[in-house]
């Protein structure tokens with residue numbers, strides 16, 4: 006089966022690992038992860054597969070909550086960075102040396118999880134990963150998630166909100182009328198499927214690109230269903246007070262969500 010090319014993730018792996026650090030950057034810690042963790046609920050003792058795990062920041066959080074975590078990602082250097090963080094844990098509040106968390110990481114395409122047997126996991130989580138997969142790969146990833154989940158298992162994923170985010174096709178509009186300021190979110194080409202180029206400023210004056218994919222919300226529900234998964238929860242990420250204080254977009258995102266969390270369970 007043809008593998009999806011790692012579009013820039015291999016090239017930006019070192020930058021991304023540093024940006025995310027041990028526990029994720031501001032956007033992950035204070036906007037993306039809190040809603041995702043709330044939907045995940047108690048993961049203690051659960052076997053969790055972190056799909057498109059990046060540098061393992063979420064995998065570590067889940068392992069610290071008692072989950073037995075396996076992480077996979079298509080970019081070998083990101084997997085190596087995650088493994089390095091596992092074997093050389095960051096200092097913790099209780100002492101200068103952390104302890105390894107028992108996480109194993111593998112290089113694998115989310116659309117072909119041949120490394121794992123049927124029903125091997127209670128939870129498959131995918132944090133900001135599905136949007137970086139083509140429609141075909143994402144659909145295969147949903148099918149593979151359904152296969153590796155137990156009968157009661159669930160897939161929980163966080164992604165860009167298809168209704169409000171689309172890089173060049175969505176923007177904030179700040180309108181001042183007299184003493185009133187209104188911030189609007191304008192959106193175009195919602196129903197289309199298209200590629201989005203993400204520019205990462207890896208060094209002053211140096212940009213690298215990754216590609217992500219827009220498709221309408223209905224596509225997700227349909228594709229999940231065709232893969233044997235039914236949507237059982239849908240949440241829209243809310244920024245914490247800390248995020249609102251630290252990021253200019255915070256108050257606007259409180260009003261209009263740019264991310265969503267989808268939970269899907271295996272159909273009987």
Ligand SMILES: C[S@@+](CC[C@H](N)C(=O)[O-])C[C@H]1O[C@@H](n2cnc3c(N)ncnc32)[C@H](O)[C@@H]1O
Nearest residue numbers: 014057058059078079080114115132133134137
């Ligand atoms: C935005 S990053 C998110 C990483 C991590 N989950 C996080 O939240 O920090 C997207 C990740 O998806 C991975 N990825 C893209 N396509 C993939 C595929 N087909 N299979 C597995 N991983 C993939 C990339 O290598 C990258 O690590």
